[in-house]
Amino acid sequence: MSSNGLSFNPSPDYESCHSLITSYFYQITIGCGAVRCSNRNCFACPEGPRLDPTSAALLAVKLAQSPTHYLCAGAAITVPQSLQWTETPANADVIPLRRQLATALEGTNVQSQVDLATSLKRVLSDPDSLSWSFLRGAKPCRANEESSGIDFEATEESYRALMRPQQTIAMINAQGELTDGRLGDVVAAAFEDLFRGAVLPALARSGAAQRYEPLRLFVVVLMWPGLMEPEYHTPIFKRLCGAVNQLTPEQREVLQRWLGHCPPRMFREVIVAFQQFITIYVNEYRCIDDHVAAATKVLGILYAANQVARLVSYREFYNDAINELVDFTEDFGRWRDTQRCSFSFCAHPYVLDPSTKSRLLQLDANHQMRSQIRGALFRSIFGGAECPYLILKVRREHIIRDTLLQISAVAHGGDDLKKPLKVIFKGEEGIDEGGVQKEFFQLIVRLMFDLNYGMFTHDEESRTYWFSPTALENAREFNLVGKVLGLAIYNGVILDVHFPMVVYKKLMGLTGTIDDLDDANPGLARGLRQLLTLEGDVTEILGQRAFVAEYEEFGRMKSHALVPGGDSMVVTNDNREEYVRLYVDWLLQGSVEQQFSAFAEGFHEVCGGPALRMFVPEELELLICGSPSLDFHALEEVTCTEDGYTRDHPTIRAFWEVVHAMSTEDKKRLLFFCTGSDRSPIKGLGSMTFVISRNGPDSDRLPTAHTCFNHLLLPEYTDKEKLRRCLYTAISNAEGFGLM
Numbered sequence: 001m002s003s004n005g006l007s008f009n010p011s012p013d014y015e016s017c018h019s020l021i022t023s024y025f026y027q028i029t030i031g032c033g034a035v036r037c038s039n040r041n042c043f044a045c046p047e048g049p050r051l052d053p054t055s056a057a058l059l060a061v062k063l064a065q066s067p068t069h070y071l072c073a074g075a076a077i078t079v080p081q082s083l084q085w086t087e088t089p090a091n092a093d094v095i096p097l098r099r100q101l102a103t104a105l106e107g108t109n110v111q112s113q114v115d116l117a118t119s120l121k122r123v124l125s126d127p128d129s130l131s132w133s134f135l136r137g138a139k140p141c142r143a144n145e146e147s148s149g150i151d152f153e154a155t156e157e158s159y160r161a162l163m164r165p166q167q168t169i170a171m172i173n174a175q176g177e178l179t180d181g182r183l184g185d186v187v188a189a190a191f192e193d194l195f196r197g198a199v200l201p202a203l204a205r206s207g208a209a210q211r212y213e214p215l216r217l218f219v220v221v222l223m224w225p226g227l228m229e230p231e232y233h234t235p236i237f238k239r240l241c242g243a244v245n246q247l248t249p250e251q252r253e254v255l256q257r258w259l260g261h262c263p264p265r266m267f268r269e270v271i272v273a274f275q276q277f278i279t280i281y282v283n284e285y286r287c288i289d290d291h292v293a294a295a296t297k298v299l300g301i302l303y304a305a306n307q308v309a310r311l312v313s314y315r316e317f318y319n320d321a322i323n324e325l326v327d328f329t330e331d332f333g334r335w336r337d338t339q340r341c342s343f344s345f346c347a348h349p350y351v352l353d354p355s356t357k358s359r360l361l362q363l364d365a366n367h368q369m370r371s372q373i374r375g376a377l378f379r380s381i382f383g384g385a386e387c388p389y390l391i392l393k394v395r396r397e398h399i400i401r402d403t404l405l406q407i408s409a410v411a412h413g414g415d416d417l418k419k420p421l422k423v424i425f426k427g428e429e430g431i432d433e434g435g436v437q438k439e440f441f442q443l444i445v446r447l448m449f450d451l452n453y454g455m456f457t458h459d460e461e462s463r464t465y466w467f468s469p470t471a472l473e474n475a476r477e478f479n480l481v482g483k484v485l486g487l488a489i490y491n492g493v494i495l496d497v498h499f500p501m502v503v504y505k506k507l508m509g510l511t512g513t514i515d516d517l518d519d520a521n522p523g524l525a526r527g528l529r530q531l532l533t534l535e536g537d538v539t540e541i542l543g544q545r546a547f548v549a550e551y552e553e554f555g556r557m558k559s560h561a562l563v564p565g566g567d568s569m570v571v572t573n574d575n576r577e578e579y580v581r582l583y584v585d586w587l588l589q590g591s592v593e594q595q596f597s598a599f600a601e602g603f604h605e606v607c608g609g610p611a612l613r614m615f616v617p618e619e620l621e622l623l624i625c626g627s628p629s630l631d632f633h634a635l636e637e638v639t640c641t642e643d644g645y646t647r648d649h650p651t652i653r654a655f656w657e658v659v660h661a662m663s664t665e666d667k668k669r670l671l672f673f674c675t676g677s678d679r680s681p682i683k684g685l686g687s688m689t690f691v692i693s694r695n696g697p698d699s700d701r702l703p704t705a706h707t708c709f710n711h712l713l714l715p716e717y718t719d720k721e722k723l724r725r726c727l728y729t730a731i732s733n734a735e736g737f738g739l740m
Contacts, residue, residue: 023071024060026079026140029053032072033142033211041070044142077211080128083119084138085154094138095119097158110170114178117171117186120162124190127199131216134158143212148219148258155223156266162187163225188226188236195239212254218244219258223266227273230280237277241294244301256301260309267302267311274299275319278351282321293343296351303350314616317350328356332363349614354622355683357614361623364611365418365490390419392440395426399444404480417483417606421491435707438676441484441493448481449497455481455595461522464500467592467599470553478595479602485624486606494626494679502588504617504624507600512588514580520588528580531571538573545571547579549586562586626679630667632659634686643694644716652692654720658727669731676707698722702730 024041028051031037031044041063042048051059063070081093103109104116123129134155135141141149161167163184171186173179199217221240226232247255259267274295281292303317322345335346345351346360390410394402410416423440449456449465455474456465467478488495502516517525534541547566548559561567562582571579604612615623636656645652659670668678674690681688688710695704695713703726704713717723 020064020071021057021060023077024063025057026077027072028056028059030140031142033144033213034072035144035146037072039070039072042072044072044144077213079132079140080126081123082129082132082140083123083134083158085134085151085158086138095123096138098161101161104169105167110178113169114171117169117181117183120183120186121190121193124187125193125197127194127197127214127217130194130220131213134220143216145212145254146257147261148212148216150216150219150258152223152261152263152266155220156263159187159223159225184226187224188232191221191224191226191232192235194221195236195243199243215247215251215255215258218247218255219262222259222270223262225269227270228276233277233280237273238291238294241291241298244298245294252301256305257308259302259305260311262305262311264311267306268316271299271302271312271316274302278319279321282319282325286325288326288343296343296345296348300348300350314350314618315353318353319351322351323353323356328360329363332360346614352614354615354619355681355687357611357619358623358682360614361489361607361611362492364609365492365607388419389422390416391422391424393424393426394440396443399440400447400477400480403444403484404476407480407483408476417487418490421487435676435709437491438493438707441488441495442672442677444484445495445497448477448484459521459523462500462519464498464520466500466520467595469551469591469595471595475594475598478598482599482602482604483606484602486603486608489607489623494677494681495624496678497625499621501617501621503596504620506588506596507603507620508613508615508617510617512584514584516588517584524587528583531576532580534576538571538576542571547571547575547582549583549591551591560586560591622682626677626681627684628679629684630664630671630680631685632656632667634684635688635690638686638688639690639692641692645692645694645714651694651714651716651718651723654717654723655692655714655727658720658724666728666731670727673703673731674705674707674712675710700726702726704730 027039027042028049029043031048032039032042034042034044036046037044037048039045040047040049041059043050049056049059079093081095083095083097085097087096087099100112100116100119104113123133132140134151135149136151136154138151138154143149161183165182165184167183168180169183170178171181173181194217218240221227221236227237227240244252244255259270262270277295278292278299281287281289299317303314306312306314306317326345328346331344331346334341334344349357352360392403392406394406407417421437423437425436425440447453451458455468455471455477457468458465471478485495485497487493500516500520502512502520505512505516512520514525514528517528531538531542538545546559547562547569549562550557550559552558559567562579563569612620636659639647641647641649641652659667662670671680671685672678675688691709691711693711693713695701695715697716698718699715701715703715705711706713715726717726
């Protein structure tokens with residue numbers, strides 16, 4: 001009699017039922033592989049059996065003898081011999097690695113060392129055995145589409161113990177001779193044998209079930225530190241990448257989800273291994289072959305896993321060798337010609353840094369601009385003159401109205417918006433070679449975000465702007481704001497715009513959450529989080545709070561029902577999570593749907609397309625706003641001097657002494673004065689061209705600048721104080737003054 005009251009009387013056909021009994025035993029003890037099975041005789045069922053091995057064996061025999069079928073689809077498996085790091089109850093099919101390793105290394109027992117090496121080689125080179133090794137609880141368990149069952153910490157400890165450089169043991173070599181060798185070499189040799197064979201799992205289907213266990217070997221090998229060693233790139237790394245890329249899309253998606261459960265430190269090490277492999281081939285061998293392509297694609301699986309799990313920064317996927325050495329004009333061409341070219345880095349933008357993506361966006365913009373110019377010239381031949389540029393003629397005092405009227409007059413579809421932009425301030429001299437358009441963008445953005453204009457609200461704590469929920473009559477203006485941002489990107493101009501990150505997420509098609517509210521309205525975000533964690537009865541503490549969102553309109557507080565009848569519905573402990581979710585959704589989506597839709601439509605009409613989709617939201621912000629970091633020491637290092645000035649000239653030395661002593665705001669004014677923008681390029685001030693020329697001898701003349709060329713014209717002041725005074729006067733009156 002067993003502990004659960006079942007008894008077993010052997011029948012004559014017991015031996016013939018052995019396979020069925022084994023299948024039932026594994027179904028009862030480790031499940032059928034489903035996430036939530038409905039069979040109450042399956043471990044994967046929430047209400048299923050939780051029995052000790054003896055009771056499970058007796059129940060398996062009873063089910064096998066029953067005329068009713070209780071076996072789940074996919075439950076018929078065979079569990080091979082496996083390696084497990086931690087100690088388990090006695091099991092002939094489990095090799096307790098930590099105990100065997102301790103026994104083999106604690107003395108001079110040669111046989112125990114040979115046995116250990118033999119076990120390692122046999123299990124690690126066999127796809128089935130490896131797929132059942134290093135599991136949670138050190139015992140067999142099924143894998144499903146959400147969980148691999150792998151014990152990542154145990155895998156890490158095992159590799160750490162096996163990969164010690166001086167760890168040598170006795171073993172039998174290929175010639176059958178007794179010799180000494182490193183444990184790490186045994187592991188490497190086993191993995192070489194593994195990938196010489198057929199490791200691609202044929203995930204056998206049985207009814208609606210699917211076996212995922214064979215995929216586990218890829219996770220175990222990906223965690224192996226030896227992947228960082230160049231000596232294993234050819235025999236193991238390349239074959240691993242090739243095998244992963246031959247998996248079906250469904251299998252790669254499962255692998256991606258599993259990798260999202262990896263501890264961040266181990267996940268980062270896997271990324272480093274792939275980055276190192278790609279860097280060696282691109283940098284040392286100057287080679288972009290099928291192996292680099294395969295490694296980049298596997299890195300994409302890791303990137304997709306990280307997008308969900310957020311284990312490391314997205315910046316960890318940038319590859320410096322690719323960004324610095326690849327000819328992206330050629331790569332961009334391959335990307336556009338997908339029928340003839342199967343691989344380009346442009347199709348895998350996670351390895352590209354914002355500077356490279358910005359160059360690609362400009363390549364795309366220039367390509368479209370050239371197409372528009374050629375089209376305009378062609379049409380002018382046969383249909384009359386047509387300007388190859390988008391020319392805006394505006395008055396400073398009516399800059400928004402003039403811009404809105406002229407951009408609105410552009411034909412729907414925005415093809416003219418893809419022409420190079422030229423700006424003319426009416427009543428002012430000057431040809432726009434870049435500087436005038438920079439000033440135009442600065443002025444119009446400042447006016448559009450003026451709170452008196454009523455389009456945006458401003459949060460004092462986060463210092464960000466958000467769409468006013470009451471500005472329902474400003475669709476054309478919001479559309480203009482979107483077009484202005486798009487035109488700035490398209491024409492390579494950075495703007496001083498202060499949006500919360502959720503705006504860039506929404507532009508990329510993502511939805512905002514309460515985490516995004518931290519950036520847009522941190523005070524409200526804190527209040528909503530406090531509501532979620534409040535202990536006690538919410539109604540007693542907060543009173544009869546209605547299911548509404550509150551906002552201010554023209555100085556008066558108004559409310560919006562989050563659900564039908566929300567005015568009479570009270571927030572309670574049971575529904576507060578729904579209340580917070582609906583509140584955040586209304587604030588970030590519903591309350592500004594019309595305003596944001598008009599804004600996004602204008603933005604994408606100008607610069608939407610495949611190249612823009614390379615960016616993540618954080619990179620899009622950097623593209624539009626530039627880098628907020630102003631390193632003027634880096635700018636000093638790259639500055640060129642002309643017309644009699646040298647780096648060591650007394651006036652130049654005095655200039656930099658004055659600059660480095662400036663406040664941040666004054667440095668921004670200086671940058672605006674010299675370049676037409678107070679933000680630095682994506683890669684910082686050290687990446688830009690900056691020229692200082694001598695503009696005559698010492699005099700009372702103020703410095704001037706060619707903003708379109710980042711060119712400062714500086715008189716040869718002989719007195720540092722005079723230089724400081726004249727420079728401050730010039731930069732404090734920069735708009736329409738001293739700019740050429």
